[in-house]
Amino acid sequence: MTKSTGKIPYRGRPRQDEWVRFWQKVEIGEGCWPWVGAVSKCGYGNFKLAGEDGKQVKAHRKVYEDLVGPIPEGLHIDHLCRNPRCVRPDHLEPVTCQTNILRGHSWQARHAAKERCIRGHEFSARGSTRWRCCRVCARAMTNIRNATQIPTAKRIRSAIRTAELAGIPFDPTPLWSKVPASGDVASKPVQG
Numbered sequence: 001m002t003k004s005t006g007k008i009p010y011r012g013r014p015r016q017d018e019w020v021r022f023w024q025k026v027e028i029g030e031g032c033w034p035w036v037g038a039v040s041k042c043g044y045g046n047f048k049l050a051g052e053d054g055k056q057v058k059a060h061r062k063v064y065e066d067l068v069g070p071i072p073e074g075l076h077i078d079h080l081c082r083n084p085r086c087v088r089p090d091h092l093e094p095v096t097c098q099t100n101i102l103r104g105h106s107w108q109a110r111h112a113a114k115e116r117c118i119r120g121h122e123f124s125a126r127g128s129t130r131w132r133c134c135r136v137c138a139r140a141m142t143n144i145r146n147a148t149q150i151p152t153a154k155r156i157r158s159a160i161r162t163a164e165l166a167g168i169p170f171d172p173t174p175l176w177s178k179v180p181a182s183g184d185v186a187s188k189p190v191q192g
Helices: 018-023 059-068 097-103 107-112 135-149 153-166
Strands: 046-048 056-058 076-079 092-095
Touching: 018 059, 046 059, 056 059, 059 076, 059 092, 076 097, 092 097, 097 107, 135 153
Parallel strands: none
Antiparallel strands: 046 056, 076 092
């Protein structure tokens, strides 16, 4: 037998119409329509659906699905206004994950927007490697690495020339002592 406390037992909050509950948590104005209800750690609005399971959905996704239509398979909803709390349908657009990331302010987006390498050489579709290092710098670094691994006079001269063109600091002084006296080609790699 349980002891009576005189309080009515909690049986869950009374359910209002889901649509009315949703719009009570939105401030409609001239620009963005910010969500004023619960938000996630990332700043996106959360909304708890009515029903037994009480599933939480992102507020901007619910608005898009209810007012615009279903979100196509494999696409994300991008906030064109860059405000994660905004639920205004014309500020939302379905895009691929990559497009969504590149439109943002993350380090990936900032890096992808660069047009020049750190030494000022221009990136181009044909002249860039997949690591975002221009061909000039990549060639110089390869020549420096080759000259360091197996130092020959030819490799050291090539490394000096390409490093100067790329603007990469390179001191070949310690390598000249490792070049074999018998000629330009080393018989085996010098162990360092």
